[in-house]
Amino acid sequence: MMGLQSFIAERKKDKDLLVMAHVVCGYPSFEDNLKELEIMAEAGVDIVELQFPFSEPSADGPLFVRANEQSLKSGTTVDQCFELMAEVSERFSFKVLMMGYYNTAFKMGEDVFVQRLKAAGGVGFILPDLPIEEAGDLHKLAADAGIEPVILMTPTSSDKRLAQLGAASRGMVYAVARKGVTGSKTNMGDDVIALIERCREHTDVPIGVGFGVSSKQDMDFLRGHADMAIIGTAALKIWEQSGAEGLRAFFKEMMA
């Protein structure tokens, strides 16, 4: 199976800006997830992060917080999330990442987590509350299994820190476009470009930019700077407002 980094390199041959999309497992429902994912696949999305809902989503903004909460309330389990992942990675051509909070992995055991992720066809994971200092064992297990941890680089990271993060980065890096939580608009400008450039200095893996990517302009802005745009809240907002039709139109415009 192809790893994240080579997959991105492969896809980049035909495209100047890849797209990563986001889905909260079980919200509004697993059926809806599949509908969303189908639209994403159709639109040509390259990677999807499946968020495993957590009761304390402290790095998320209001929309995802509610999504996490509702999903858990309706009974979503880790098993179901892995089942969705297995089905999705089988059925669609995009690659699938696990996104969530570290406790989900910690509670089942890091080794089990990596094995189940691999078994479900996932190629990597994003755990925003797991800093590299705490990630040693997990990263090693992942490396052994050919699973790639996505590391986040941020506007507040010093050069020294970026160097550390760069050294640990595998598959791709998630550049956080601004301070704050997911969900609000980011003013795409010189700051973001400067961030991408600083990230580039410290890593060779592809760079995706996320947090607030929500419009065609954002996409155009990122093109040529980032390898990938990461679309999160914006898609969920559209789905909630105007369903499948809206989402289809949204991705069509974004990826035009």
Add this chain to the structure above:
Amino acid sequence: MMGLQSFIAERKKDKDLLVMAHVVCGYPSFEDNLKELEIMAEAGVDIVELQFPFSEPSADGPLFVRANEQSLKSGTTVDQCFELMAEVSERFSFKVLMMGYYNTAFKMGEDVFVQRLKAAGGVGFILPDLPIEEAGDLHKLAADAGIEPVILMTPTSSDKRLAQLGAASRGMVYAVARKGVTGSKTNMGDDVIALIERCREHTDVPIGVGFGVSSKQDMDFLRGHADMAIIGTAALKIWEQSGAEGLRAFFKEMMA
């Protein structure tokens, strides 16, 4: 005009137990006061204390407290109280005392108080919150005017204290039958007799016993021990419960 002490001596010639009755000026109204006083006069009451209402009647029990309060609420003034006193001492054969709290006298000036009392035909006063230590000037003014201050002796007074009180007593002594405020029942028994005897040892003036005198038995009990029974709350209670008829019957029984 005859002083209190000689008046009592005079009356005692025909009676073994004199009676002092009590009225709160202006309660329920001055008209009612006159009706009550008429009944008392008819029954042969010997002395009446007219209570000048005060806003802080801290030595009184609930019934008199309410009477003081209601009287003031309906606008009773010191002038009206003296007017009542003048009318009453003119019209009836019993002697009249002012009863009240020291502030009433203090505010108008002790000399004015004594002069007005005298002018209204009063022969003495009872000020339960004015201890002898504080009464020097007033007692002197009273003596000069032939007005007699009624001093209270109590079950808690030591022999030493009774001697002091005895030395200051003029006209009559008010023996307080028990601890507490006016209005509740007193168990007339050995304690009361012992108190009267102790009082007797320290004064030559006649002794009235008050606080809780409310039945024929009480009267019979006091006869032969005290010179006078002082009827306060019991009469007011009867008046409130059964008006003039009741009061007439009450005094008739008490004084039979």
Add this chain to the structure above:
Amino acid sequence: MDIFDFSDGREGYYGEYGGVFLPEILHATIEELLECFRECKADPKFWQEYVTLLQNYSGRPTPLTHLENLSRELGGAQIYAKRDDLNHTGSHKVNNVMGQGLITQRLGKKRVIAETGAGQHGFATATMAAKFGFDCKIYMGAVDVARQRPNVFWMENLGAEVIAVEDGQKTLKDAVNECMRDWVTNMADTHYILGTACGPHPFPEMVSWFQSIIGLEAREQIIKQAGRLPDRVFACVGGGSNAMGLFQGFIDEPNIELVGCEAGGEGVGSYMHSARLAYDDASVGVAQGYKTYFLQNDEGNMNETHSVAAGLDYIGVNPIFSHLHDTGRVRFEAATDAEVKETLKLTMRTEGLIPALESTHGFVVALKEAAKMRKDEIVLVNMSGRGDKDIFTIADALDDAKWKSFISGKADQYRAEKK
């Protein structure tokens, strides 16, 4: 100047004020109390026991806080607050109460009674009674019971019986009368824990003595913290106990101005206030056992009084202050309800302090004068209590909409539970 040296005049008199005006039946009781108090006052071990009790139980010494922000903002004198709000039960009342608890013990009595207005003194007394194992009955005007329910709740839970007094204006003065009535009945086993420096001798002296711990501490503290004595000293005056307590630390220094701050209510001429000495509406009279200035009419009946602070809402003032007012040693000013509300808001936001509404009266005058003083002058104000006990009154005074809807919601909840 020893205001309690009666050798030149009459025992229990301060100028023409004070004395003992009680029913004869209490003569022996008050004599016994006086004698016991004299012994205690003469016995350094008693004072030591008292101080130790307060230290171990109530948190004395209370701190002295430099109000740097307010001083800076007003641009005048340096303002210091003596923090009696940090006492156990939340005010200076506990000092007197603990002292009288020791007296009660020495008298061999097993039961205490007390009047209370705001509820602070009743709360403190109920607390002391629990600690000392006394039976305890608290008399409180029915109006105060209704508006100060939180304090009633605590008193009852501390084991005291709270009696709502339905006579008169149903406020503090009526509770005092009711205490007198209880006392003349039960003096054999009962001590009356009077809550302020009023009433018959020796209460004004005794309460002042216990409260003098405030001034003793404050004097030492301000010398230590500010390097010298203050120029002016402020305290609110209800009965006058916290003010007497603080002032005693400074009264012998002729250059220190002492300022008593009374409840101006709705202001001069409104007749809706409790300013006995700052305004001209009071006159000398005798009631509730002592002679002093009272808010009374020409015939000696007491007027209705008013203040946003229940603890200042009283007809009389301690006789020592009537005397010190005559001699000019203490100046009296009044703060209105409206000023109190504004100053409370200011103090909360600027210093993180919530003075009781009573204490805020002292702050009003202190801040007003400090603003006009030089930066190198020093002002000391007594924070006699904390305001969180006053939440119902303060929320009402500030007309807080969220509070009101919270209370309505609570009421609905209780109604629903009942069904």
Add this chain to the structure above:
Amino acid sequence: MDIFDFSDGREGYYGEYGGVFLPEILHATIEELLECFRECKADPKFWQEYVTLLQNYSGRPTPLTHLENLSRELGGAQIYAKRDDLNHTGSHKVNNVMGQGLITQRLGKKRVIAETGAGQHGFATATMAAKFGFDCKIYMGAVDVARQRPNVFWMENLGAEVIAVEDGQKTLKDAVNECMRDWVTNMADTHYILGTACGPHPFPEMVSWFQSIIGLEAREQIIKQAGRLPDRVFACVGGGSNAMGLFQGFIDEPNIELVGCEAGGEGVGSYMHSARLAYDDASVGVAQGYKTYFLQNDEGNMNETHSVAAGLDYIGVNPIFSHLHDTGRVRFEAATDAEVKETLKLTMRTEGLIPALESTHGFVVALKEAAKMRKDEIVLVNMSGRGDKDIFTIADALDDAKWKSFISGKADQYRAEKK
């Protein structure tokens, strides 16, 4: 034993617990905080400044009270209470808050945020912010806002903005999440004043350090008053800050038993409690920035917790305690809601003390064990806060009819005013 000596293990780890599990964006902020804290901890002047601030503003040292009545009544060990209820704002929370206020100043930040459950920590933070001149936002679960309105009222009047958090269970843990969200956005000018010894390193160490003043004082005081060290030391454990504070005074004495008292809620097996270490329902996990025992399900999602005391009603426990639980140095017990109500009543009536519902958990266990100990043994319990802040909860818990009718009357009055 220096639990904060990380030279043998990983910085910020206590056994396998602790650490820093935060979004990368906070890395620099937490590093900056750690560095600043290390400087402060190494600087004796800083500690002196901290102690002076607490002395002059908050009334430290708080006393140690010998509960003679309870000791006599139970017939066992001599019980002493450390009186952090006498602090300004009414609990030990202010110690940590004032310390972090100094840290915030040193960091050059102008804004503080804090989570609060019962409201005590928010109240203390709002107070500190007023005193230090910081902007202040307090996050509080919507459920807690509704039930703890009095504290909200004071926080707002102290100038803080109070945000009702509508996510999750709308209680303390959700307020913590919301603080994290604010912090990742505003870290440049904002310090997060975490209220207990939980969260990412260096918070557990820093909060414990500030709270160690409790134990330092208590150790000195009990030697002075009782003549020797105690045999057992008790404190309630929410996040664990008051307990850490007290225990640090005694942890190096192997013969002194340390007992943490958690919220047993409706008891073992009810799953309606907050006992992480005393019961067997918690397991190790990672959330809210640190690794410790959490009340969570098999998949790592947090369970609902419950306690009559809002301040103990929390999913996690400080990582130091998880470690000391493993090593056996601290024993953990739980007190149920029902036991808390009974003990509160007892303490009020017997000693005149009203411990906060949180603190009462410590009393429950302390009294239970003291009764079985010898008369010459000594027990020390932390009275971390005062209960009068809890009047709504306590009146509800005791089902006080008069209180309820008072509230209904108030509601009627407000309704009438509106018309």
